[in-house]
Amino acid sequence: MAVCGALVRSGRLSRPISGRNSAFIDSRFAVVKRLASALSYVPETAPSDFGETTKMNLFQSINSAMDVALANDPTAVIFGEDVAFGGVFRCTIGLADKYGKDRVFNTPLCEQGIAGFGIGMAVMGATAIAEIQFADYIFPAFDQIVNEAAKYRYRSGNLFDCGRLTMRAPCGAVGHGALYHSQSPEAFFAHVPGIKVVIPRGPIQAKGLLLACIKDDNPCIFLEPKILYRAAVEHVPVGDFSLPLSSAEVVVEGKDVTMVAWGTQVQVLREVCNMAQEKLGVSCELIDLRTIMPWDSETVIKSVNKTGRLLVAHEAPLTGGFAAEVASTVQSECFLHLEAPVERVCGYDTPFPHIFEPFYMPDKWRCFEAVKKLINY
Incomplete structure (x- = not known):
């Protein structure tokens, strides 16, 4: 040793x-x-x-x-x-x-x-x-x-x-x-x-x-x-400071659709918030989960009880991705408040491609289509 x-x-x-x-x-x-x-x-x-x-x-x-x-x-x-x-x-x-x-x-x-x-x-x-x-x-x-x-x-x-x-x-x-x-x-x-x-x-x-x-x-x-x-x-x-773990943050406040993400996808959904407001007149609330485990379910539940709709987006493949855990919890805790099924916009169940990466990614256009689906349900 x-x-x-x-x-x-x-x-x-x-x-x-x-x-x-x-x-x-x-x-x-x-x-x-x-x-x-x-x-x-x-x-x-x-x-x-x-x-x-x-x-x-x-x-x-x-x-x-x-x-x-x-x-x-x-x-x-x-x-x-x-x-x-x-x-x-x-x-x-x-x-x-x-x-x-x-x-x-x-x-x-x-x-x-x-x-x-x-x-x-x-x-x-x-x-x-x-x-x-x-x-x-x-x-x-x-x-x-x-x-x-x-x-x-x-x-x-x-x-x-x-x-x-x-x-x-x-x-x-x-x-x-x-x-x-x-x-x-x-x-x-x-x-x-x-x-x-x-x-x-x-x-x-x-x-x-x-x-x-x-x-x-x-x-x-x-x-x-x-x-x-x-x-x-x-x-x-520049000095020593800490942010709380297991505490999600509401990055953008809204009343029609709750959107949950982390990492890069938060930046993608910021733009989707603007697109939804400008093109659809839809007000989106964006939550950055920050800590994946143990995650802050209370903040998400409170938001979904207000909006009645949820979109979760991440780059990882769809099946077994953490969006499934968020969706399951919201279905259990917010069932009587939901106005539409929970939408997940994620990577596909394939190895991560090279030249087809633009098609694989949960970009702003795929997420925007999910918002329209939620609103029109």
Whole structure:
């Protein structure tokens, strides 16, 4: 174990970043930036009581959150594939130089090992922040997360836990990722008691929610929509602040249709709200779930009891997606208030396509058609 730890910290078991790899990463940045600029995005403003702010995009706010965590918690460590130089999306850039290779270090290309190492560090009392390079590659770590991290506290009768473990992973469509770099795996982990699953919609949310995950006494999976990394900037608080987990937020108020989403899809549905108002005279209420598990059902139920209609949208495939859990709960709790069946607009039950990605995505046009269906039922 000591030898393995030394090799991990030295980076000798990690993939080297050659000039060719760097050029490849830079080319990805260009594509991501071009696609993000086409995304309809409404920058938000942080509450005044959060203190001094500065302009950050989402990847910079993630970096700022981890900077705060490392500065405030001497036990905090960051590890993952290539994180020492900044990672594929540069979320950890500058942190190894600032805090040293013992606190920000590369690991082998082994997601199961990353998760197991993080569990061990958290059990021993450290604050472990692990990066899975893409959410698509979190599946080799599934056994460690589901059968170890999620159950550690329960099986020991609360004598031991790995609560200070946070696993970050870029997720979702990016315009060129195809079947191995575009998946949204949140529903897999929402089925597992003992872990929290969180997805932000923008820079302010990303920093506040990530810091809340890092401080939380339960293992958390923090999924970062990669298309949003460079989509827009917001005035993000520079200091330490947290946003509440398991608390949905009403982003747009309305009275005719409730729409529920998380991550990138919140930005898509913002535009649908405007389209519905302009073209149909329909007032939509948009809710960002933020935490997928444990999720805030009360906020959604209250909204649906008011509007009588619900649309849930996510990029993951339709069958077994988390929209099904939301729809089932609303059907049970709001049955006498519903004016139409719940609509789900999701990815299709196929592997994520490459050239057919525009047809696969739950874009604004598919969501707009669902709003018309709800109104005309």
